[in-house]
Amino acid sequence: MARTRSTSKSTKTSKKKTAAVPLGKRLRRFVLRGIAVVFLVVVGLVVLGTFVNPPTNAYMYAEGTRLGPVKQTWVPMERIAPVMARSAVAAEDANYCAHWGFDMVAIRKAIEDGSSRGASTISQQTVKNVYLWHGRSWIRKAMEALITPLVEAVWTKRRILEVYLNVAEFDEGVFGVEAAARHYFGVSAADLNPTQAARLAAILPSPKKRSAAQPSTFVRKRARQVRDGAATIGRDGRADCFES
Structure with missing residues (x-):
């Protein structure tokens, strides 16, 4: 009987202690645990991304729902013409x-010019395309700012660019x-020549408004700049991190 009473008293004491914890403190614990779980999930996904190619993303899924099956064939960096990688970097993120x-x-x-164009790096765009969604919400921007350094720490520069070029x-x-x-020139990514690669890179900011196969005067001018830029970063060492 003594043991039963002791156990009963212990249970009552435990319940009293739980009830005594303020609601605000319990909510804070719940939120912190939730944040910890989300963080661990994100870390796990980023680590997984070092060797598992993302099968799709939120934007691609939405476009597939709207248009029907989308065109995408994943290729490793070894099967992408080096000039294409250099052209993408020259066009979107020279540093x-x-x-x-x-x-x-x-x-x-960009802040001085009052524009956001040119401020988003390839790393940021990769994070947005793979893990987040398109849009200008502050929530997405904040998540992008948190995940980008993690991706940079875990992935190699070569891997980031490889994923970017594939999505x-x-x-x-x-x-x-x-x-x-194949869509624009009828060749594989491995067989792109400097002009074709530069044109593809030149349309990246607005792919639905520009054409690589039938380039406007602007796209032609931009492609010439990209081609020159790609050659420059190849010579001065700014391509070393993804070509080595």
């Missing part, structure tokens, strides 16, 4: 090898450089 996910020089310049949109329903090369 790609020098930053840790955020190009502070480009960000400051970037090049036309309506056309994703990845392999599908884009």
Whole structure:
């Protein structure tokens, strides 16, 4: 009987202690645990992404629902013409090898110019395309800012660029450089020449409004700049981090 009473008293005491914990404190614990779980899930997904190619993403899924099956064929970096990788970097993120996910020089310049164009790095775009969604919400921007340094710490620069080139949109329903090369020029990504690669890179900011196969005057001019830029970063070492 003595043991039963002792156990009963212990249970009552435990319940009293639980009840005594303020609601605010319990909610804070719940939120912190939730954040910890989300963080661990994100870390797990990023680590998984070092060797598992993402099968799709939120935007690609939405476009597939709207248009029907999208075009995408995943290819490793070894099957992408080196000039295509250099062209993408020259067009979108010339300091790609020098930053840790955020190009502070480009960000400051964009703020001074009153524009966001040019401030988003390839690393940020990859995080957005693979793990998040398109849009300008502060929530997405905040999540992008948190995940980008993690991806930079876990993935190699070569891997980031490889994923970027395989998920970037090049036309309506056309994703990845392999599908884009065949869609516009009838060749594989491995066989792209400097002009073709430069044109593909030149349409990346607005792929639904620009064409690589029938380039406007603007796209032709932009492609010439990209081609020159790709040659420059190949010579001055700014391509070393993804070509070595």
